[in-house]
Amino acid sequence: MTENYTALYEQHKIAGASFTDFGGWQMPLKYDSELAEHHAVRNAAGLFDLSHMGEVWVTGPEAAAFLDYALVGKISAMSVGKAKYSLICQEDGGIIDDLITYRRPSSEDGSDRFLVVPNAGNAKVVAEALAQRAANFDVVVEDASAATSLIAVQGPKAEDILLRLVPAGQHALVTGLKYYAAVEVPFTFAGNTTDLLLARTGYTGEDGFEIFVDNDAAAALWQAIAEVAEDGELIPAGLASRDSLRLEAGMPLYGNELSREGNPFSAGLGPVVSLAKESDFVGKEALTVIKAAGVGTTLGQKLVGLKGLGRRAARAHYSVLKNGTLIGEVTSGQPSPTLGYPIALAYVDVEHAEPGTIVDIDLRGKPETFEVVALPFYNRAK
Incomplete structure (x- = not known):
């Protein structure tokens, strides 16, 4: 199997991560103690690299109708800014993947825009299935997985930590964000302020956020999040703790x-x-x-x-x-x-x-x- 490396691989090596193969990706299994990472998420916050997940954009005047056809949920009923958990199934009802779809504001030409996020090992399969199912719809399916990183901050301290990277006048974008919703938020790091898509979603059973960022800015964002956290507030967490957290949830x-x-x-x-x-x-x-x-x-x-x-x-x-x-x-x-x-x-x-x-x-x-x-x-x- 081909080994893939996220844009944060060097950050994980510096932090002393132990790696494992997951869906063809070399991902941090743990950094020191998976138990410490688990308890950090339950009591403070954990910092996760989820860049092995997929990101597929579906845009066009028939995007909502297309996703109603391609997925088992009624995606067209979603409000702009909301997210929905759904499944993509085979003709016989077998599950190809479970995924989250985000409805984003329409483009300048009025076309609907959705971001579909499949699991790591299924990202290519889902992107291909969506492209095949789009044949009779006026939509564009774009697999942006290779250019996109995804960073998660999960735990009761997550909101407080992220607010330190957001201009004070924009804090309400974060504090007012509901569960299973997403919004563009200005983050200040590496000397610049950049609008990033922030989702209040997660896979741990705790409050938390997932941030979509271009690969070339991922390492700087990761480092900035780690640096603004106070002692005992945040530690990097790997797949071992992610698995025990999701199982408890x-x-x-x-x-x-x-x-x-x-x-x-x-x-x-x-x-x-x-x-x-x-x-x-x-x-x-x-x-x-x-x-x-x-x-x-x-x-x-x-x-x-x-x-x-x-x-x-x-x-x-x-x-x-x-x-x-x-x-x-x-x-x-x-x-x-x-x-x-x-x-x-x-x-x-x-x-x-x-x-x-x-x-x-x-x-x-x-x-x-x-x-x-x-x-x-x-x-x-x-």
């Missing part, structure tokens, strides 16, 4: 909980699918049949949260048992640094998916007791 990871072989209803993402919208969309017919059959409710399997009643943690692909009979498989699992006990996500047969159900997980030949619990495992104080 009950957020699915493509390749673990989501795949082309799965479907939105088993994954608990039925509300994301807008079967009621009048227009057709790719996968609508198959998803209509899947929902009508009761998949994820009365038929098949359902994604659930599992709380360990012992001390040993489950891992992906471990078997889930009920009275010795196989009923499912773990997709993600580890000890929860915040909660102090093992947690896991797993697909189990729907008849065993009710919270309170007791199951066993086969931990290398030894059963360990877990309880089905409601998701998410962790909710931040608001």
Whole structure:
């Protein structure tokens, strides 16, 4: 597999990061302690490089109608400045990727503008799928992933830290930004003030922001964010803590909980699918049949949260048992640094998916007791 490097790779090396391959990218796994990075995000703030994610611009007079067709959500109903979590599916309802779409102000000629952000390993696949699906629409699909970096500041101190880089007269752009919304904000760093797209989104279960920046300015922005933070407010964080944080928040990871072989209803993402919208969309017919059959409710399997009643943690692909009979498989699992006990996500047969159900997980030949619990495992104080 080809190795890709983000524009912040040298910054990570200087900070002493340990690297791992993720979706073909060399990404920081951790800098020192993944536990310290996890707790920093829960109690102060963490600084993440998300530049391996994709950025695909969809523009044109039919951009909204096109995305209604290409994705399973009703993107045309979004207000300018808002963001929406959605899925891009195959004709058979299998999930190609989960992604976030941002609706931006129209261009000077009145054309609608949307920014679609797919996951790292799927960025090229999603860009190609969108380009193919655009054949009968008056839109332009532009994959800007290679030129764009994405930096996230996540945690209860995130807003305070970023305000130090924003002119005082523009602070309301940040403080007034709602969850799942985005706005252009002037940031002052490296001796210049530059408008950057700031989104109040994240993958940690905490308040936080994601900043889109051109590659050539990414290192300077990263360094400026680190420098304005006071002692104990912010540390760089890698993929290991990002995974434990998203698991506590009950957020699915493509390749673990989501795949082309799965479907939105088993994954608990039925509300994301807008079967009621009048227009057709790719996968609508198959998803209509899947929902009508009761998949994820009365038929098949359902994604659930599992709380360990012992001390040993489950891992992906471990078997889930009920009275010795196989009923499912773990997709993600580890000890929860915040909660102090093992947690896991797993697909189990729907008849065993009710919270309170007791199951066993086969931990290398030894059963360990877990309880089905409601998701998410962790909710931040608001």
